[in-house]
Amino acid sequence: MKRQINLYGAEFRPRRQWASLNQMALVWGGCVAVVFCMGAFYGWQQQGVGRELAQVRAALEVKRGEAQRLDAELTRHQANAVLQQQLAxxxxxxxxxxxxxxxLGSLALQKSQGYAGLMADLSRIRDKQLSLQRxxxxxxxxxxxxxxxHSQDVPAWVKRFQQTPSLAGKQFSELTLKRDKEGRLAFQLSGIEREKP
Structure with a gap:
């Protein structure tokens, strides 16, 4: 019976060496190349940003110059304080x-025209939302x-009394709002004081 004996065991086989000098030199060379490429890229970007910054600074200087010119014009155009006071x-x-x-005109109108002044004032404050019947x-x-x-049209019309000489400052003692048989909203203002001519 034959037996085989392997005298060349696994421990005698050559092992692959990691991190040999050649491999380390290759890795370091790759790292240096990546760092160099990144530095070149960032340098190129920095140049572009620098150019843009220079353009923005130039535009800012132009705007500052224009602002100073406009300020100078504004100080030249300011009005004289004495003239402003006289104008006021x-x-x-x-x-x-x-x-x-x-x-004086409203007093003269009331005294000379009597009822005509009241009629003129009522026509002056006429409103399309209401019709005066009596x-x-x-x-x-x-x-x-x-x-x-509408019910709110009457108070709005009464507020306009202040715009007329004969009704300004007058108050009424009673306001009546009601619907008639035809469904129309009827109003009545009673007791408004009248100035004597």
Whole structure:
């Protein structure tokens, strides 16, 4: 009987060496090449950003120069303080005179025209949302009645009394709102004081 004996065991076989000098040199060379490529790429990007930054700085300098020019023009165009004060006093004087003329005109209109002034004022504040059907003047009081489209139209119309000389500052003692047989909204303002001419 024959037996085989293997005298060349696994421990005698050549082993693959990791991290040999050649392999380490290749890895380090690859790393240096990657670092160099990355440095070149970032350097190229930095140059582009630097160019853009230079352009932005140049544009900013142009805008600053224009802003300084406009500021200088603004200081040249500022009004004289004395003239501004004179203008303000003249405007106040003009406003006071206009108010006086308006008051004198309204008094003259009331005294000279009597009922005509009231009628003119009512026509001046007419409203499409309501129609005035009756005007009654008795015992120094004015009673107005008519029809409105909506209930809020009457108070809005009464607020406009302040725009008229004959009704400004007047108050009424009673407001009546009701629907008539035809479904129309009827209103009546009673007891408005009337200035005596």
């Amino acid at each position: 006093s003249k405007q106040e004087e003009l406003t006071a005179k206009q108010e006086l003329m308006q008051q 005007i009654e003047i008795a015992d120094g009081r004015i009673n107005l009645s008519g029809f409105a489209n």
